[in-house]
Amino acid sequence: MKTIASIVGARPQFIKAFVTSRALEGKFNEVVIHTGQHYDPEMSDEVIDQLGMKLPDVNLGIGSRSHGNQTGTMLIELEKTISEVKPDCILVYGDTNSTLAGALVAAKAGIPLAHVEAGLRSFNRAMPEEVNRVLTDHVSDMLFCPTDAAIENLKKEGITKGVHRVGDVMYDALLHNQWMVSQSTSILPDLQVEKGKYALATVHRAGNTDNATRLKSILDALGSLSMPVIFPVHPRTRFFINQAGLSVNSNVSLIKPIGPIGIVELLEHANCLLTDSGGMQKEAYLLGVRCITLREETEWVETVEAGWNKLAGVDAGLIRKLFETWHPTGERPALYGDGHAAEQICAILQNALA
Numbered sequence: 021m022k023t024i025a026s027i028v029g030a031r032p033q034f035i036k037a038f039v040t041s042r043a044l045e046g047k048f049n050e051v052v053i054h055t056g057q058h059y060d061p062e063m064s065d066e067v068i069d070q071l072g073m074k075l076p077d078v079n080l081g082i083g084s085r086s087h088g089n090q091t092g093t094m095l096i097e098l099e100k101t102i103s104e105v106k107p108d109c110i111l112v113y114g115d116t117n118s119t120l121a122g123a124l125v126a127a128k129a130g131i132p133l134a135h136v137e138a139g140l141r142s143f144n145r146a147m148p149e150e151v152n153r154v155l156t157d158h159v160s161d162m163l164f165c166p167t168d169a170a171i172e173n174l175k176k177e178g179i180t181k182g183v184h185r186v187g188d189v190m191y192d193a194l195l196h197n198q199w200m201v202s203q204s205t206s207i208l209p210d211l212q213v214e215k216g217k218y219a220l221a222t223v224h225r226a227g228n229t230d231n232a233t234r235l236k237s238i239l240d241a242l243g244s245l246s247m248p249v250i251f252p253v254h255p256r257t258r259f260f261i262n263q264a265g266l267s268v269n270s271n272v273s274l275i276k277p278i279g280p281i282g283i284v285e286l287l288e289h290a291n292c293l294l295t296d297s298g299g300m301q302k303e304a305y306l307l308g309v310r311c312i313t314l315r316e317e318t319e320w321v322e323t324v325e326a327g328w329n330k331l332a333g334v335d336a337g338l339i340r341k342l343f344e345t346w347h348p349t350g351e352r353p354a355l356y357g358d359g360h361a362a363e364q365i366c367a368i369l370q371n372a373l374a
């Protein structure tokens with residue numbers, strides 16, 4: 021049996037790897053390597069536990085550092101681990117520093133590299149994620165794209181070989197997590213909100229958190245909305261709220277990060293999502309929840325084109341106006357595959373590594 025090394029490190033990667041791992045089971049020997057990028061229990065162990073994901077075989081324990089130090093240390097430690105595991109292929113997910121480190125290790129060691137969620141672009145090189153994506157795609161042998169736009173982006177950069185449109189593993193994960201929600205006790209009563217009568221907010225992008233003016237503008241906007249706002253706060257955001265001494269209006273509940281099942285329940289019953297997350301823009305679309313994106317651009321342009329996502333940046337007036345007056349009703353075409361992206365990825369890997 022061929023060996024695949026899956027490299028994960030940050031919360032959304034556990035979710036993506038979880039569905040891929042299920043598809044690989046019995047067909048490949050999968051070794052899951054956790055870089056340690058996310059280490060707080062609610063960002064790492066609790067996520068893995070709630071998903072019922074296979075525990076990482078290795079945890080390199082490389083936590084928060086400067087980007088260069090973090091990526092460089094991952095590169096050094098991953099190279100050592102990979103030389104012991106000797107995988108036939110390395111699988112990386114998304115666009116974090118763990119993704120880039122995994123990609124570079126594969127490229128340097130001459131091991132075939134497969135990238136799940138390839139071809140996404142925000143065209144904003146100030147985002148660390150954009151640099152991570154572009155570099156990872158350019159050293160990948162197999163590029164698993166979730167959308168047609170992703171295929172087009174790669175084509176424009178001259179990448180056409182090894183490109184596969186497989187749909188989105190996040191949709192696979194969403195279907196699973198929705199089923200898990202149906203089996204669990206509701207968290208809405210604990211949060212004292214009712215279906216359809218609250219907004220959900222998440223903010224963690226460096227461009228929003230590390231800039232006190234932008235962060236304040238977002239908090240002011242949330243505080244001006246005519247509904248309760250549930251805001252699970254990423255540790256990075258919590259740090260900067262405290263550092264800048266910012267406060268929020270009483271309609272906004274700052275709560276600790278919510279696990280992958282709870283967040284799906286909160287989202288599917290929300291009146292509106294306000295977010296700078298990539299994955300959640302799509303999840304809102306798939307669940308038929310309107311989304312106001314707290315960024316100037318998005319990688320998930322189809323959600324905007326379909327009329328379910330509005331880019332508001334951090335303009336408090338615009339955010340409030342959209343929230344109070346904009347209610348999409350259009351169709352939601354199946355943009356992200358059929359919920360079987362992971363099986364398609366597995367079949368392509370079986371073929372390629374046979």
Ligand code: UD1
Nearest residue numbers: 030031032057058059060063084115116117148149255256
């Ligand atoms: C990372 C990814 C981002 C992804 C996000 C998902 C990069 C460049 N960014 O952002 O693309 O959307 O994960 O959540 O890889 N921290 C903790 N505990 C943790 C992890 C982080 O307190 O478990 C705090 C630390 O102050 C740390 C800061 O968050 O310095 C930033 O963490 P880092 O892993 O560098 O980036 P994220 O903002 O989490």
